[in-house]
Amino acid sequence: MAPHFDAPPASGEKALKDRFAHIDTWVFDLDNTLYPQTADxxxxxxxxxxxxxxxxxxxxxxxxxxxxxxxxxxxxxxxxxxxxxxxxxxxxxxxxxHDIDRSSLAHNHSLAEAIAALPGRKLILTNGSRHHAIETAKQLGIDHLFEDIFDIIAADFIAKPEEAAYERFFAHLKVDPERAALFEDLPRNLIVPHARGMTTVLVAPAVGEEVEREAWEIATGEEPHLDFVTNDLVGFLEALAR
Structure with a gap:
């Protein structure tokens, strides 16, 4: 079973940081990952x-x-x-x-500080459009933290979880998957990255959150392609940076 970190205790932080010591590229999915899964x-x-x-x-x-x-x-x-x-x-x-009102999202200062503290490159990998990613990141107050966004257009409309989408991402942005970590809310989107050597983190709904999901979108935590599972992205990132 993948280690589950809601907010790692101090005794577990060193072990957690050791697992990420080689990471120099931090890759984030956008929707339901960088903002709460209960958002509208x-x-x-x-x-x-x-x-x-x-x-x-x-x-x-x-x-x-x-x-x-x-x-x-x-x-x-x-x-x-x-x-x-x-x-x-x-x-x-x-x-x-993507012509939607994003005003319900508040600036997430804690998330911004946690991402800023990570050593290395920060990238967004999304099945949505670049425009949607930029506007959503702006609303969260984190748009200035990312070096680049790889969207569905850059992927030639080949979507995650297809292997070709990741291969285009690695090549286009010169990402070494064995030195990269990927944060995602859909377990199937972590299968290929894990096989290619990325450190994978599933971002699950927070405790008590009621999120509508298809059965195939719900992880058990026992999937071999999940290195870590967390329902507190900010707490997880803060533990890595402390």
Whole structure:
């Protein structure tokens, strides 16, 4: 079972830091990782995806939800499914679904300080758009901390968890996976990174948080590709920097 660190005790911090001593590149997923999984951003995006499909197919939301989730599971993103099977304009789609109000997110000063204290490069790896990542990071007050953002367009619309998405990321940003750590909220998105030598950290919902998830999105903590599991990202990063 992967070590679970909510907020590591002082006695465990040295062992934790030793596991990350070789890391010089810190990679973060965006949605539901850098902001709480109970935030309303992803439900807003999800609703916009459904609305886009309603306009595309002329069907009601209930009829389209199953198709939306089918594409998401099979292709990594609903976008990829729509591109492969219906030849939609990806940039029109991304602009539409990320046209949301982010004002519910507050600046997270503790997260900003914890990320700033990490030694080395900081990057965002997202299945969303660069614009969405920038605007969301700005709202959190952490946009200035990241060297670069590798988005779905840079990946040529090949989404995590596909191996090709990570290989493009490694090559484009010159990342040595064996010296990099990846923080993600979806366990399946950590399978390839772990196989390539990245140190993997699953960011789980905080204690008491009720988060709507598909069964395949929920980790048991026993998956061999999870090096660590935490439900307190800030506390985890602070322990690494102390």
């Amino acid at each position: 951003l992803w439900p807003k995006i999800d609703a916009r995806i459904t609305l886009f499909m309603m306009r595309l197919f002329g069907l009601d939301a209930i009829s389209l939800r199953a198709l939306q989730k089918h594409y998401y599971l099979r292709y990594g993103t609903t976008l990829r499914g729509l591109m492969m099977e219906h030849d939609i304009d990806a940039e029109v789609y991304l602009k539409f679904v």
